[in-house]
Amino acid sequence: MSDQRSSVSQPVSVAAVPAYVDVVVPRRLHHPFTYEIPADLKGKVIIGQPVIVPFGSRNLQGLVVAVYARPPQGAPNRGLKAIRSLAEASQGHHLTPAQLDLSRWVAKRYAAPWGQCIKLILPPVHQAGRIQSRYLLTEQGLAYRSSVGGVGEVEAQVLQRLSRRPKGITAATLERDGKSSVISALRALIRKGLVLRREDVVLHRASRPKKNATNRMGQAPSAGLAFDVPPPIEAASWPATMEEALSRDTFVSLLVQGVRDTRVWCLVQAARETIRRGRSVLVITGDVENASRLAGVLTAAGEHPRLLHSGLSAKERAAMWQAVQDRSATILIGTRMAVFAPIEGLGLVWVEGEDDPSLKEEQVPRYHAREVAQRRAVCDRAVLVLASNHPSLESWSAVRQGQMTACVYRDPAACPNVQIIDRKEQSNEQSSGTLLSPPLCDGIREALRQKALAILFLNRKGFASVLHCRDCGAMPQCDACSVAVTFYKRHNHVRCHYCGRVKPVPDHCLQCHSLKLEPVGAGTERIEESVRRMFPQARVGRVDGETIRRPADAQAFQHLLAAGEIDIVVGTQMLFRLSLPRQASFVAVPDADAGLHIPDFRSAERTYHGLVDAVELAKPAHAGGAVLVQTRFTDHPAMVALAHGDESVFLEQELSFRQMLQYPPSTHLVRLDVSGTVEPAVARAADRWATLLRTEVARHKGEIIILGPSPSPYALARGRYCRQILVKSISVEAGSEMVVRTREILERESRQGGLRFDIDVEPVAMT
Numbered sequence: 001m002s003d004q005r006s007s008v009s010q011p012v013s014v015a016a017v018p019a020y021v022d023v024v025v026p027r028r029l030h031h032p033f034t035y036e037i038p039a040d041l042k043g044k045v046i047i048g049q050p051v052i053v054p055f056g057s058r059n060l061q062g063l064v065v066a067v068y069a070r071p072p073q074g075a076p077n078r079g080l081k082a083i084r085s086l087a088e089a090s091q092g093h094h095l096t097p098a099q100l101d102l103s104r105w106v107a108k109r110y111a112a113p114w115g116q117c118i119k120l121i122l123p124p125v126h127q128a129g130r131i132q133s134r135y136l137l138t139e140q141g142l143a144y145r146s147s148v149g150g151v152g153e154v155e156a157q158v159l160q161r162l163s164r165r166p167k168g169i170t171a172a173t174l175e176r177d178g179k180s181s182v183i184s185a186l187r188a189l190i191r192k193g194l195v196l197r198r199e200d201v202v203l204h205r206a207s208r209p210k211k212n213a214t215n216r217m218g219q220a221p222s223a224g225l226a227f228d229v230p231p232p233i234e235a236a237s238w239p240a241t242m243e244e245a246l247s248r249d250t251f252v253s254l255l256v257q258g259v260r261d262t263r264v265w266c267l268v269q270a271a272r273e274t275i276r277r278g279r280s281v282l283v284i285t286g287d288v289e290n291a292s293r294l295a296g297v298l299t300a301a302g303e304h305p306r307l308l309h310s311g312l313s314a315k316e317r318a319a320m321w322q323a324v325q326d327r328s329a330t331i332l333i334g335t336r337m338a339v340f341a342p343i344e345g346l347g348l349v350w351v352e353g354e355d356d357p358s359l360k361e362e363q364v365p366r367y368h369a370r371e372v373a374q375r376r377a378v379c380d381r382a383v384l385v386l387a388s389n390h391p392s393l394e395s396w397s398a399v400r401q402g403q404m405t406a407c408v409y410r411d412p413a414a415c416p417n418v419q420i421i422d423r424k425e426q427s428n429e430q431s432s433g434t435l436l437s438p439p440l441c442d443g444i445r446e447a448l449r450q451k452a453l454a455i456l457f458l459n460r461k462g463f464a465s466v467l468h469c470r471d472c473g474a475m476p477q478c479d480a481c482s483v484a485v486t487f488y489k490r491h492n493h494v495r496c497h498y499c500g501r502v503k504p505v506p507d508h509c510l511q512c513h514s515l516k517l518e519p520v521g522a523g524t525e526r527i528e529e530s531v532r533r534m535f536p537q538a539r540v541g542r543v544d545g546e547t548i549r550r551p552a553d554a555q556a557f558q559h560l561l562a563a564g565e566i567d568i569v570v571g572t573q574m575l576f577r578l579s580l581p582r583q584a585s586f587v588a589v590p591d592a593d594a595g596l597h598i599p600d601f602r603s604a605e606r607t608y609h610g611l612v613d614a615v616e617l618a619k620p621a622h623a624g625g626a627v628l629v630q631t632r633f634t635d636h637p638a639m640v641a642l643a644h645g646d647e648s649v650f651l652e653q654e655l656s657f658r659q660m661l662q663y664p665p666s667t668h669l670v671r672l673d674v675s676g677t678v679e680p681a682v683a684r685a686a687d688r689w690a691t692l693l694r695t696e697v698a699r700h701k702g703e704i705i706i707l708g709p710s711p712s713p714y715a716l717a718r719g720r721y722c723r724q725i726l727v728k729s730i731s732v733e734a735g736s737e738m739v740v741r742t743r744e745i746l747e748r749e750s751r752q753g754g755l756r757f758d759i760d761v762e763p764v765a766m767t
Contacts, residue, residue, distance in 0.1 A: 419628050453584040454569070464523060668730070670726070708725040
């Protein structure tokens with residue numbers, strides 16, 4: 001085998017008979033490997049077909065990505081290994097050239113191994129199937145079975161059993177009795193070339209989902225309802241805009257900004273027009289709840305959307321994937337995994353909540369669903385719509401560069417009154433640190449008097465951010481991470497929000513043994529306790545990761561709220577995902593600065609987006625809606641923009657800041673993480689990587705900047721020491737190719753020591 005080629009191709013004429021193939025195997029490798037096609041398989045192997053190939057000492061299931069009549073350039077003329085067989089589960093699951101091209105694009109764009117990117121485009125039935133090992137006789141073994149001389153008694157018995165089973169016997173069957181003699185015999189027969197062990201993916205046949213099946217939020221799509229919502233006045237021009245975009249029959253990129261109801265109305269109109277023109281619709285969103293909600297709305301509008309997300313069972317995902325492949329699904333709605341679904345004839349690709357960090361995959365391959373959606377729209381000559389109440393700076397930058405058209409649908413009359421409170425001037429603030437200032441309490445009191453809803457938004461769970469020693473200032477940290485643990489009073493434990501480890505609350509300081517440990521900083525649990533104490537007659541509900549663990553919890557909370565059984569809600573950003581059935585008369589943000597101090601260049605953007613979402617929870621000003629924001633930084637662009645209702649104040653300042661420091665969207669960023677269990681080894685490896693990179697940079701004449709290495713924001717995470725290098729480049733291709741080349745050198749040099757070298761192209765989080 002050889003690994004010289006790295007692109008999807010089909011260099012075989014119609015008359016030629018393929019004799020060689022390139023196969024991608026599911027390993028952390030960036031290139032395919034060349035194999036011969038044995039005589040009995042010639043004419044049966046095509047591009048996109050799963051095959052079993054020898055790889056080292058094992059047989060792996062790989063995917064054919066190219067076929068050749070002659071050995072391709074760079075491959076040896078002799079000595080190539082041959083394909084073992086077609087994968088048993090390959091019938092009906094051949095991938096198209098377009099799917100293979102998409103996987104290769106993801107691998108190149110995100111500097112990820114192609115073998116891992118192939119998994120993204122495989123039907124979920126492959127991923128959900130279990131691996132089954134099977135023993136079979138080789139050709140030599142088939143010829144050998146009539147004469148068992150030269151083999152032991154147990155080996156002969158195994159050969160006889162296998163001779164009666166042409167399709168082989170599963171490893172579980174042969175090894176079931178656990179006898180070491182049988183296992184030893186199998187190993188000996190494999191060494192002699194008489195038996196091979198093959199790994200197959202066992203597929204589970206899935207039935208098609210029923211149209212009225214209950215979705216993962218526990219709500220059945222309301223197919224019988226009529227979607228009779230009048231068009232928002234501010235979005236009256238949208239249908240004409242969408243008709244004009246679809247009529248071009250080429251790639252068009254639109255940015256839609258507006259509140260949730262307006263965006264949903266625009267989606268329904270766009271989907272209807274796309275279906276009317278005989279084309280398909282793909283809708284991508286960041287979370288399961290929103291996907292289910294959008295499916296319900298489109299169903300109520302008379303359409304027939306299908307859902308695809310991780311909340312479905314493996315059987316349901318497989319059936320949905322097959323429905324898309326059979327073209328029986330014209331509207332597909334799902335989370336980021338759905339962006340790879342084999343839906344053809346796309347006319348509309350809609351990304352709802354395009355700034356949602358959940359659209360970025362945290363594991364290799366670290367793709368961003370928004371960018372993959374754009375790639376699919378470009379390839380299918382479809383209309384791409386990025387929709388949000390607060391678009392990302394990347395999208396606004398694209399608008400300014402003329403790469404995208406902005407459709408801003410805002411109704412000034414729907415905005416509440418916003419008041420900014422300077423916490424530095426609140427001398428009467430509660431000394432316990434509950435953040436409930438007099439103006440905030442007055443707002444809650446007035447809402448209770450009107451029997452209206454009050455909401456307190458604080459994007460921080462637990463009772464207190466940290467425990468603090470009053471004598472020495474030390475804070476208890478996680479044993480496996482360099483992170484201060486969060487205090488949960490109700491459960492009487494501390495927890496690391498990074499790795500999830502839980503342990504009892506310490507009774508003394510581990511540094512100076514003082515007993516004066518006190519909670520510092522407020523979380524939702526502490527705010528809830530303070531509210532209950534100050535307003536004992538009020539019915540208080542809390543919405544965070546501790547109280548809403550399952551869809552049933554969310555549904556129960558929504559029912560209580562709709563029935564008027566809750567007066568005050570204290571919650572994190574989970575509030576924004578629930579689609580609250582009531583708007584609040586009073587919304588307060590007790591600590592608007594909570595996210596500003598995170599060591600991440602996007603911290604201000606995320607803080608501003610959270611504040612905008614909090615404002616949307618309130619009623620309009622003419623209906624008595626009021627928002628109170630407490631901050632120590634009243635002159636911060638995010639606070640000024642919020643107070644004046646003018647987001648351009650924040651956008652101009654933040655874009656200038658990013659450009660000055662050369663951060664996205666003004667440049668491309670790649671984050672390199674070196675981690676291991678031995679700190680000096682990690683430091684040496686990180687230094688070596690930085691040296692290799694700087695040597696490469698000399699060729700690019702200042703187009704690439706290398707920062708670091710330096711300790712990561714969490715220098716110790718999950719028991720591994722971490723160091724970080726940042727690569728800033730004008731061309732993302734140049735930066736990605738360089739880090740892949742240098743990582744291959746490092747991995748060859750560092751085969752021992754448990755070191756790991758990770759690449760994150762265009763990271764959405766720096767921690």
